[in-house]
Amino acid sequence: MRKIRIIISTLLFCSLAGYSQSLIRYAFTDFPSKNWKSASLMYVAGFADGHAELLSHHYYKFERTFPNANPQFWNPELSWVNKYKNSDPNQGPKYFGSTNAFVLATDGYHACKFVQKSAIVAALVIKIGEKKKFKYYIVDAVMYLFTYTLGFYTSYGLMYR
Numbered sequence: 007m008r009k010i011r012i013i014i015s016t017l018l019f020c021s022l023a024g025y026s027q028s029l030i031r032y033a034f035t036d037f038p039s040k041n042w043k044s045a046s047l048m049y050v051a052g053f054a055d056g057h058a059e060l061l062s063h064h065y066y067k068f069e070r071t072f073p074n075a076n077p078q079f080w081n082p083e084l085s086w087v088n089k090y091k092n093s094d095p096n097q098g099p100k101y102f103g104s105t106n107a108f109v110l111a112t113d114g115y116h117a118c119k120f121v122q123k124s125a126i127v128a129a130l131v132i133k134i135g136e137k138k139k140f141k142y143y144i145v146d147a148v149m150y151l152f153t154y155t156l157g158f159y160t161s162y163g164l165m166y167r
Contacts, residue, residue: 041146044129048150051125052157058118060162067166085113 061068065081078084089104089112091097099105104112110120129150 041133041149044132044146045149045153047125047129047132048154049157049160051122051129052154052159053161054118054121054125054157055154056158056160056162058115058122059158060166061115061118064166071166080114082113082115085115088112 061080062082065083068075068080069077072080078088087093087095089100089109091100100112101108103109109116111117133146
């Protein structure tokens with residue numbers, strides 16, 4: 007019984023090794039040349055997300071790096087009221103769409119989130135209509151996740167040390 011398990015394991019490993027070889031070749035040779043636009047947009051999306059999260063949770067690091075930045079726009083503790091008339095939520099929206107569709111113009115956090123979402127959508131739209139094997143979509147997804155995470159880490163982890 008043990009010998010059968012060893013034989014099956016060896017055959018399974020060999021077949022996966024042959025299968026993964028084409029995936030690895032795709033990831034390191036074809037992916038950069040075919041997908042650099044989407045990968046770059048995913049990096050931008052991750053960078054914008056990291057920046058938004060840094061503003062929300064570590065504004066003091068942003069302020070230390072950019073001391074002349076307008077805190078009324080960038081500091082979430084102050085900027086959340088920018089969308090309201092006279093900075094008073096009881097007076098309603100400052101202008102049409104300032105609390106929803108055009109909130110990106112009212113503060114830094116929402117501007118960053120708009121860039122993040124726009125970059126993701128653009129990266130996906132570029133890929134619409136591509137015909138390839140499913141396994142290559144998996145490689146694409148892993149690579150896009152990697153570039154998104156790298157962008158996030160660049161802004162959230164490295165830029166404001």
